[in-house]
Structures are given as C-alpha cells and as structure tokens.
Amino acid sequence: xxxxxxxxxxxxxxxxxxxxxxxxxxxxxxxxxxxxxxxxxxxxxxxxxxxxxxxxxxxxxxxxxxxxxxxxxxxxxxxxxxxxxxxxxxxxxxxxxxxxxxxxxxxxxxxxxxxxxxxxxxxxxxxxxxxxxxxxxxxxxxxxxxxxxxxxxxxxxxxxxxxxxxxxxxxxxxxxxxxxxxxxxxxxxxxxxxxxxxxxxxxxxxxxxxxxxxxxxxxxx
Amino acid sequence: xxxxxxxxxxxxxxxxxxxxxxxxxxxxxxxxxxxxxxxxxxxxxxxxxxxxxxxxxxxxxxxxxxxxxxxxxxxxxxxxxxxxxxxxxxxxxxxxxxxxxxxxxxxxxxxxxxxxxxxxxxxxxxxxxxxxxxxxxxxxxxxxxxxxxxxxxxxxxxxxxxxxxxxxxxxxxxxxxxxxxxxxxxxxxxxxxxxxxxxxxxxxxxxxxxxxxxxxxxxxx
DNA sequence: AATGAATTGATTGTGCACAATATTGGTGTG
DNA sequence: CACACCAATATTGTGCACAATCAATTCATT
Numbered sequence: 001x002x003x004x005x006x007x008x009x010x011x012x013x014x015x016x017x018x019x020x021x022x023x024x025x026x027x028x029x030x031x032x033x034x035x036x037x038x039x040x041x042x043x044x045x046x047x048x049x050x051x052x053x054x055x056x057x058x059x060x061x062x063x064x065x066x067x068x069x070x071x072x073x074x075x076x077x078x079x080x081x082x083x084x085x086x087x088x089x090x091x092x093x094x095x096x097x098x099x100x101x102x103x104x105x106x107x108x109x110x111x112x113x114x115x116x117x118x119x120x121x122x123x124x125x126x127x128x129x130x131x132x133x134x135x136x137x138x139x140x141x142x143x144x145x146x147x148x149x150x151x152x153x154x155x156x157x158x159x160x161x162x163x164x165x166x167x168x169x170x171x172x173x174x175x176x177x178x179x180x181x182x183x184x185x186x187x188x189x190x191x192x193x194x195x196x197x198x199x200x201x202x203x204x205x206x207x208x209x210x211x212x213x214x215x216x217x218x219x220x221x
Numbered sequence: 222x223x224x225x226x227x228x229x230x231x232x233x234x235x236x237x238x239x240x241x242x243x244x245x246x247x248x249x250x251x252x253x254x255x256x257x258x259x260x261x262x263x264x265x266x267x268x269x270x271x272x273x274x275x276x277x278x279x280x281x282x283x284x285x286x287x288x289x290x291x292x293x294x295x296x297x298x299x300x301x302x303x304x305x306x307x308x309x310x311x312x313x314x315x316x317x318x319x320x321x322x323x324x325x326x327x328x329x330x331x332x333x334x335x336x337x338x339x340x341x342x343x344x345x346x347x348x349x350x351x352x353x354x355x356x357x358x359x360x361x362x363x364x365x366x367x368x369x370x371x372x373x374x375x376x377x378x379x380x381x382x383x384x385x386x387x388x389x390x391x392x393x394x395x396x397x398x399x400x401x402x403x404x405x406x407x408x409x410x411x412x413x414x415x416x417x418x419x420x421x422x423x424x425x426x427x428x429x430x431x432x433x434x435x436x437x438x439x440x441x442x
Numbered sequence: 443a444a445t446g447a448a449t450t451g452a453t454t455g456t457g458c459a460c461a462a463t464a465t466t467g468g469t470g471t472g
Numbered sequence: 473c474a475c476a477c478c479a480a481t482a483t484t485g486t487g488c489a490c491a492a493t494c495a496a497t498t499c500a501t502t
Contacts, residue, residue: 002280027453038487039454044268051272059223060454060493075362082307082363141296142303145366248483259457260484281463281484 007035008045015054015065016127016154017120022067026055052148054155066155070205073156077200080149084130084196085189087137087146092185094136100181103129107173123154129173153199160203228256229266236275236286237348237375238341243288247276273369275376287376291426294377298421301370305351305417306410308358308367313406315357321402324350328394344375350394374420381424 011031014020026046028039035042046063049055053072057063068076110125127150134146176195179188232252235241247267249260256263267284270276274293276284289297331346348371355367397416400409 029453040486040488043454047265047268048272051269062454072362075360078360079363079366083304086303086307139296139299141293141370142300145300149362250483261456261458264484283484 003037004041004044007037007041008048010035011045011049012054012151013124015049016151017123018154018158019120020065022065022155022159024065026063026065028062053152068152068156068159070160073160073203073205074200076149076152076156077196077203080130080146080153081193081196081200083142083146083149084134085192087134087139087142088180088189088192089185090137090139091133092180092183092188094138095180095183099136100177103133103177104174106132107177111172111174123157127151127154156203160205162202162204224258225262225265228258228262229269231256232266232270233275233372234345236270237372238344239375239379240341241286243286243376243380245286247284247286249283274373289373289377289380291381294381294424294426295421297370297373297377298417298424301351301367301374302414302417302421304363304367304370305355306413308355308360308363309401309410309413310406311358311360312354313401313404313409315359316401316404320357321398324354324398325395327353328398332393332395344378348372348375377424381426383423383425 011020020026028042028046031042031046032039046055046057050057050063053066053068055063056066106125106129110122110129113121113125127147131143131147131150135143137143176188176191179191232241241247249263249267252263252267253260267276267278271278271284274287274289277287278284327346327350331343331350334342334346348368352364352368352371356364358364397409397412400412
C-alpha cells in the first residue's frame with residue numbers, strides 16, 4: 001500500500017472512531033512530524049479528507065475535523081434511508097449461506113464490542129456491516145458512496161449521538177440477517193428503512209447556533 | 222473564486238465536453254505553463270479530478286482522462302436509475318410555476334443546442350437539467366452525488382455514446398415537466414426511470430479490451 | 443481605562459530544485 | 473540477427489525555503 005494511502009487511513013480511522021473530535025484543529029506541522037513525511041504529503045491527505053467531508057479546510061486557516069451541521073447530519077441519514085433499502089433486492093440475488101455466515105459473525109463481534117463498551121471497534125463494525133452489505137449488491141459506484149455515508153454517519157454520531165450508543169439499539173443487525181435468510185425482500189427493506197430512521201430520530205439536535213450566527217435577528221429590537 | 226477552483230472547473234469542463242477525449246494524457250508541465258501556475262497547483266487539481274473519477278492517476282506515470290470501463294458505465298447509470306426517480310416525491314413538494322418556467326427555458330435551450338449540433342452546450346444543458354432538478358429535492362448531499370453522476374455520464378457518453386446523441390432521443394425533457402406540472406408523481410418517476418434506462422441501453426458496449434489488453438488472446442494464432 | 447495601531451509569532455500557500463522512476467532508443471555481444 | 477544490457481530523456485514524487493496571511497499581544501494615545 002502506498003504511503004499516502006496509509007496516512008489517509010490512519011487519519012480517517014482516528015476521525016470516525018472519535019479519537020479526533022469534531023472541531024479539532026489539524027496543523028500540518030504537527031501531523032508531518034507525527035507521520036515522518038513533509039507537509040506536502042500531509043496536505044494531499046487533508047485535501048482528500050476535505051473533499052470527502054471528514055475535515056473542512058478554510059483558506060489560510062488550515063484544516064479541522066468537520067463538525068457537521070444539523071442539516072448535513074439529516075441529509076446524510078436521509079440519503080442512506082433512500083439508498084440502502086433499495087439495494088436489498090439486488091443483494092438478495094447474490095445472497096447465500098456463506099455470506100450469511102460471514103455477516104452473522106460480524107454482527108456478533110459488533111454486539112460484544114458494544115456490550116464491552118469498546119467504542120472504536122463498535123463504531124467500525126457497525127459501519128462495516130452496512131457498507132459491506134451494500135457492496136454485495138454488486139454496484140461499486142453506489143457501494144463506495146454508501147461507504148462514505150456510513151463513515152460520515154460515524155462522525156455525525158460523534159457530534160450528535162446519544163453518549164454510549166454509536167448505532168442502533170432497536171434490536172441488532174442479526175434480525176436483518178434472519179429476514180435475508182428467509183428471502184423476505186419487502187420485510188428486509190422495511191427493516192432497513194426503519195432501522196435508519198430510528199438512528200436519525202435518535203440524534204440530539206439541540207440547535208446550537210453553529211456557524212454564521214445572525215446577530216441582526218438575535219438582537220432585533 | 223479561488224484560482225484552484227477556476228482551474229478545476231476549466232479542466233472538468235474540457236473533459237465533460239469531450240474536448241479532452243477519454244485516455245488523453247495530462248502532463249503536469251504542459252498544464253502548469255498553460256494555466257500559468259506551478260506544478261503544485263496542477264497536481265492538486267489532478268488529484269481532485271482523480272478522486273471524482275474524471276481522470277486516473279497511475280503512480281509514477283501521471284494522469285490521463287479516465288476511460289470508464291463498461292462496468293463503471295453501467296454502474297453509474299444504474300445508480301442514477303436507483304436515485305433520481307426517488308427524488309421526485311420530495312421535489313414535487315417544492316415544485317411551483319417559477320421552477321417550471323426556469324426548467325422549460327432550459328429544456329428549450331437544450332433542444333436548440335442539440336438541433337444546432339452544438340455539442341458542448343448540449344452536453345452541459347443535459348447534465349444541468351438533471352442535477353438542478355435533483356437539487357430542488359432539498360438534499361444537498363444527494364444532489365452533489367447526482368451532479369457527479371451526471372458529469373460522469375457525460376464522460377461515459379464520450380466513450381460509449383452513439384455519435385451525435387449526447388443524451389436522450391426519446392422525446393425531450395419537457396415531457397417530464399408536463400408531468401411535474403400536473404403533479405403526477407408516479408408517472409414522473411416512471412418517466413425518469415424509463416428515460417435513464419433508455420440512455421443506458423443506447424450505450425455501445427463493443428467490449429473493447431480497455432485496460433490490461435490481453436494480447437495473448439487478441440493475437441492468438 | 444479604553445480604543446486603535448503596530449509588532450510578533452505561528453501557520454498556511456506557492457514555487458522551485460533535486461531525487462526517483464518509467465520509457466525509449468541505442469549499443470555491444472553471443 | 474537476436475537478445476540483453478545500458479544510457480538518455482522525459483515525467484513524476486518529495487522535501488524545502490520563502491512569501492503571504494491570520495491571530496494575539498503589546499504599546500501608544502486620548
């Protein structure tokens with residue numbers, strides 16, 4: 001694996017696992033000495049992360065971990081609600097016992113990680129479950145997009161999640177696997193939709209003013 | 222607008238308008254003197270275009286305009302087929318006479334451009350119609366993705382399109398606007414789906430070996 | 443004491459130079 | 473003549489230095 005790619009993954013991992021909280025500044029000097037490369041390589045990685053909305057770069061002010069706006073948070077979840085259930089029919093065309101086995105293992109590990117309060121593992125496994133499922137539908141373009149949305153969801157949960165819950169409390173992912181094993185397309189789609197809506201509605205949107213506070217309106221006489 | 226952004230747009234424009242054909246090499250030196258900036262700025266733009274799949278960068282070999290594989294072409298169209306019709310319900314929630322007016326103008330310009338064989342304008346307007354419609358659905362995350370898919374579709378048509386047709390021959394976009402004006406959600410969704418499937422099926426997939434040409438087989442005696 | 447200007451320090455933006463790598467054409471040898 | 477090896481050229485990869493910009497503190501003035 002190329003060196004850039006390596007740095008990229010480490011930073012992405014740190015962000016989605018909530019090691020680097022939303023809003024954390026990311027000075028190029030510090031990072032360059034941490035990874036032992038020059039600023040050139042760091043900038044490349046930061047620009048990529050910025051395009052994927054994991055960091056934001058302000059001109060002449062540098063990069064910081066993106067703190068998603070409420071609107072962005074809702075839109076990411078809505079995107080998943082629109083796409084992921086739609087992938088189930090294609091997915092079921094390929095579904096077999098081997099896949100079932102693999103995902104059940106993953107769901108178990110995820111459950112243990114959550115029960116054991118292993119935040120990082122729990123986050124990774126929750127995201128992986130969703131985007132590996134998406135990958136099985138056979139469309140790489142969509143699968144990559146879903147993967148990004150899943151990682152962005154992790155970041156969103158860092159900002160707006162109920163502390164302790166990094167994903168879904170409503171039962172666990174094995175319920176979906178049961179439906180897939182039984183070939184219940186409609187029910188599986190419905191489950192997925194409900195599942196994502198549940199996550200969306202569990203976000204704590206306390207309407208912090210965020211950016212661009214409108215003082216005109218706030219202090220209108 | 223920042224200088225980088227300006228260069229980015231010019232290059233993207235050149236690619237989607239088929240000025241730079243799929244497979245064209247993009248040497249950094251040449252570009253840097255063309256735009257009057259150093260290679261640093263060019264590399265930044267090229268890396269962004271690579272992430273968005275408009276160019277491909279091979280390590281130590283530089284960048285060239287992406288020549289989408291058949292699989293990629295089909296996946297991009299399938300993605301649009303899955304997403305765009307689903308945006309119609311949300312879209313209709315905001316639809317009004319003003320929008321209708323704007324899009325009808327656009328559809329007319331598009332028609333003239335196509336009849337006048339103004340390839341570049343025709344391509345731009347076709348793409349814009351779709352992604353501005355997507356924007357109206359109110360989800361920026363999805364709208365941006367659709368926009369990318371539309372531009373990638375332009376590139377795909379450069380590689381696999383029937384010469385002369387850069388979009389849709391099955392009637393034109395004003396048909397959709399009629400359905401939207403009448404508030405026929407189902408019919409509008411169906412039209413969009415049909416429209417995109419038509420474009421997909423019009424691709425000429427002649428199974429060119431593409432990359433990694435198997436000369437063994439090609440010149441087998 | 444409060445306000446505004448100026449200086450300092452830290453950080454990012456950009457160009458340039460050199461190192462690393464791939465490709466092409468040539469050269470020598472079996 | 474065929475083959476392998478080597479050299480030359482062109483192009484990309486990476487680090488570094490300097491310029492530009494921003495934030496904060498200090499200083500001067502009223």
